């Protein structure tokens with residue numbers, strides 16, 4: 089499929105694909121087994137300039153946008169979404185700074201994130217606040233030139249490994265939805281520590297930990313934007329990052345499809361390659377169609393968001409995440425079916441893909457929440473129309 | 479410090495096939511890559527550049543398509559590239575190849591270190607590096623696994639031999655051939671890839687190098703490939719084991735049975 093990518097965009101794809109082929113595929117099973125953090129590959133990604141794709145050149149990035157980032161994420165995800173998630177989560181942690189921080193903060197943090205010298209992470213979720221972000225209990229209390237943070241964030245990707253954290257905390261509970269704020273916390277700040285590393289069903293190469301704040305004192309210049317902007321910052325960040333989760337889904341689905349077709353052409357039963365059976369062909373056809381549809385959706389929406397200050401950003405970003413995430417889960421599950429018992433064995437990569445795919449329907453807002461967002465946006469959109477369609 | 483790295487474009491041996499009738503390499507549809515050992519030479523140069531203010535020029539002698547190999551090296555962070563390409567270079571053996579490469583290094587003028595891979599995976603001669611050094615009147619070391627720049631005018635190197643590791647100090651200019659222990663070749667970066675795509679690569683021919691046409695290519699070669707063939711299957715082998723006296727006895731019997739002249 090020709091998606092009319094520029095020469096530079098094609099180079100991004102080519103480079104990320106080379107990294108997947110030479111560096112990720114050979115180690116993915118081993119990292120899945122050992123749950124070791126993929127530092128080696130993060131170094132390769134850093135040296136290849138891919139961490140700064142969406143960051144302006146003025147801050148050491150490559151000056152691209154959501155599409156460029158999605159192209160890289162998709163290729164890396166064809167190899168392993170545990171590794172690709174680690175990469176993408178640094179972007180998730182960077183977006184609050186990129187979108188809302190002041191010049192001095194941008195200068196202080198973005199160049200290191202763009203060069204991959206330091207990883208970033210995004211800390212919102214807590215034990216009692218998953219889908220309902222407004223339920224967070226972590227507080228930040230102003231004390232002269234400082235804020236003092238207390239509370240615990242749960243399941244934070246890159247927790248413990250990243251050095252720069254964008255963290256959401258309540259600054260004034262009485263203000264409700266205007267009572268939360270984002271802070272930049274650095275690994276090594278006094279009172280900031282990490283909980284144990286979680287054991288997971290999938291994306292086991294990625295690190296997921298608690299962030300623990302016990303009278304953690306940060307200077308007031310670590311506040312992002314203004315007090316009370318926290319939920320807006322979170323929302324706008326998700327608008328930018330969710331197409332990237334979609335790209336993880338496209339990559340994973342493509343990786344599963346590639347293996348399925350190759351296998352179905354080789355595996356002989358009843359004297360014929362199983363691809364000659366219509367039941368298998370139809371499965372492969374559905375897998376291929378949905379994968380391509382996800383890719384087309386994501387490239388198209390990413391371009392739309394990069395070109396416009398899209399008023400429908402929340403809706404279309406949620407569409408990327410929900411459609412490609414569900415597709416990845418379905419395609420990976422079907423891939424295991426196409427490979428039969430071999431697919432169920434760890435000697436073949438599709439069982440890992442099936443375990444990995446599930447996270448795409450959960451993190452960065454569950455797919456139920458994405459549908460809520462799309463539904464609410466539709467309701468708003470249509471309430472503004474004067475027209476009737478009957 | 480100016481480092482020249484000599485690279486060769488070779489068929490990707492992972493996918494190479496031999497034509498059963500002609501016994502030659504089937505090059506059609508086979509991707510060309512940088513000779514893997516030369517990629518280690520590129521990496522060794524980049525490692526020096528990481529530590530010092532070195533500039534790196536990569537050289538290859540080959541057909542116009544060898545340009546791809548040079549751009550691959552540029553995309554990994556090499557500064558400049560020169561393509562040595564001329565119809566007159568066709569059919570070069572190692573002597574003619576090193577004559578040509580040495581002339582290019584001489585033309586560059588300010589080269590402090592020449593790096594080569596220990597050998598090319600297609601020819602496997604391991605001659606070009608040492609021959610070049612001889613033509614250039616440079617000291618050289620082969621099978622180098624580690625390079626340290628001591629100051630502007632000397633290198634400390636470790637070379638792997640069958641007996642162990644030798645540590646040498648070499649004055650510059652000098653030539654080194656490297657082995658894979660110098661370090662895993664780095665992948666391209668996006669910035670370098672973009673630069674490589676746009677780079678104009680000078681092409682030097684016989685005249686540019688000030689060489690006489692009879693000294694290069696086929697006419698400048700002392701060896702010529704008359705025929706390429708797949709070796710016949712080796713006959714059965716016998717593994718002789720046991721105490722040394724018995725082994726000698728067994729060997730003697732075998733040789734006698736196979737009617738080796740003089741026994």
Ligand SMILES: Cc1cc2nc3c(=O)[nH]c(=O)nc-3n(C[C@H](O)[C@H](O)[C@H](O)COP(=O)(O)OP(=O)(O)OC[C@H]3O[C@@H](n4cnc5c(N)ncnc54)[C@H](O)[C@@H]3O)c2cc1C
Pocket residue numbers: 177210211212213217218219220242243244245246288296447450451452453454455456457460
């Ligand atoms: C591996 C991993 C990595 C993560 N990384 C990060 C990170 O880097 N940073 C971060 O801040 N968080 C991270 N999270 C947290 C993640 O974003 C949350 O798990 C997610 O938002 C869902 O919250 P929950 O798990 O508490 O589920 P709950 O909110 O308890 O939801 C449980 C179920 O109820 C459904 N549900 C809840 N509310 C509604 C509703 N209103 N309508 C319909 N259905 C509803 C959900 O869809 C889900 O099916 C990570 C989680 C995991 C598992």
